[in-house]
Amino acid sequence: MKRLAVLTSGGDAPGMNAAVRAVVRTALALGCQIYGIYRGYAGLLDDDFVRMESSSVSGVVLHGGTMLKTARCKEFLEEENQIKAAETLKHRGIDGLVVVGGDGSIKGAEVLSKLGISTVTIPGTIDNDMHGTDETIGHDTAVNAVVSAVSRIRDTASAHNRAAIVEVMGRFAGNIALDSGLACGAEYILVPEVPFSREKLARSLKRQMEEGRTNSIIICAEGADDGRALGEWLKERTDIDICTTILGFIQRGGQPSAKDAILGSTLGAAAVKALLDGETAALVGMWEGKVRKVSYEDAKHIKKPFNQKLYDLAEMLGAAQVEGNIR
Numbered sequence: 001m002k003r004l005a006v007l008t009s010g011g012d013a014p015g016m017n018a019a020v021r022a023v024v025r026t027a028l029a030l031g032c033q034i035y036g037i038y039r040g041y042a043g044l045l046d047d048d049f050v051r052m053e054s055s056s057v058s059g060v061v062l063h064g065g066t067m068l069k070t071a072r073c074k075e076f077l078e079e080e081n082q083i084k085a086a087e088t089l090k091h092r093g094i095d096g097l098v099v100v101g102g103d104g105s106i107k108g109a110e111v112l113s114k115l116g117i118s119t120v121t122i123p124g125t126i127d128n129d130m131h132g133t134d135e136t137i138g139h140d141t142a143v144n145a146v147v148s149a150v151s152r153i154r155d156t157a158s159a160h161n162r163a164a165i166v167e168v169m170g171r172f173a174g175n176i177a178l179d180s181g182l183a184c185g186a187e188y189i190l191v192p193e194v195p196f197s198r199e200k201l202a203r204s205l206k207r208q209m210e211e212g213r214t215n216s217i218i219i220c221a222e223g224a225d226d227g228r229a230l231g232e233w234l235k236e237r238t239d240i241d242i243c244t245t246i247l248g249f250i251q252r253g254g255q256p257s258a259k260d261a262i263l264g265s266t267l268g269a270a271a272v273k274a275l276l277d278g279e280t281a282a283l284v285g286m287w288e289g290k291v292r293k294v295s296y297e298d299a300k301h302i303k304k305p306f307n308q309k310l311y312d313l314a315e316m317l318g319a320a321q322v323e324g325n326i327r
């Protein structure tokens with residue numbers, strides 16, 4: 001009987017629990033034993049394992065966060081700890097490990113694969129910024145959280161004739177900003193992938209408000225500018241009343257959308273099957289709507305391009321329609 005293990009690592013993402021549930025139940029259905037490892041690589045270093053049964057994952061599919069807990073584990077970057085982790089897995093007789101997480105988590109899995117442990121990674125991050133897959137678990141839920149927050153913010157901004165800056169997560173990527181910005185009809189979307197001019201933004205915003213707009217939404221990716229500092233700067237430059245909201249962690253928690261719960265379930269099952277088929281050092285992700293396995297090595301070269309077409313569309317439908325762009 002094969003013995004598998006699963007851990008979640010890096011920033012949690014809604015839908016990770018659906019993935020864990022699918023890993024556990026698929027493994028059991030295919031006659032394996034399955035263990036959960038708490039707190040990602042940190043728990044692996046502490047030998048923090050739990051045997052999982054079907055009932056261990058009852059009721060978790062629509063819970064946000066991750067039932068296995070997670071961590072960003074700096075100690076795991078050290079070679080002696082990586083060797084210790086591989087030895088722990090060997091000592092416990094683990095035949096394959098499923099890692100759910102982002103780019104940093106893949107790196108850890110890759111190291112373990114080189115040390116003789118079979119690993120498969122499932123992409124999980126709200127940022128949707130991973131190489132080798134065009135979907136990641138949690139992104140859709142985060143985008144929906146931003147859209148619902150912006151709808152509330154627009155109401156109050158409009159009541160006061162204010163412009164509203166909404167800073168969203170995404171680290172170095174603008175995917176959350178772009179997808180949510182287009183979905184909620186933001187007037188401006190600031191992303192790290194497309195340089196913009198604060199001066200042009202100020203001029204465009206001023207004209208808009210002078211011409212009678214009652215509100216204007218500026219979605220600002222955290223990697224593009226500091227929302228608070230931008231707000232102060234724009235206030236001084238334009239005299240427009242500006243309210244700034246840093247959305248923060250409300251984007252990362254909460255019940256996964258149906259799309260993320262389906263994605264987590266699909267990839268969780270696919271990851272177990274991949275391990276049992278003898279696959280290792282592979283990312284099980286999505287490409288053009290289909291599940292796709294790609295080696296960690298190849299994934300590095302399949303850079304997910306920024307969706308410039310979508311950005312151009314969002315820009316054309318926003319303030320640029322009247323004002324021209326702010327690049």
Ligand code: F6P
Nearest residue numbers: 011072125126127169170171252
């Ligand atoms: O990678 C997910 C993410 O939420 C990013 O969008 C954000 O920059 C970062 O994690 C925050 O990380 P932490 O939870 O460690 O502060």
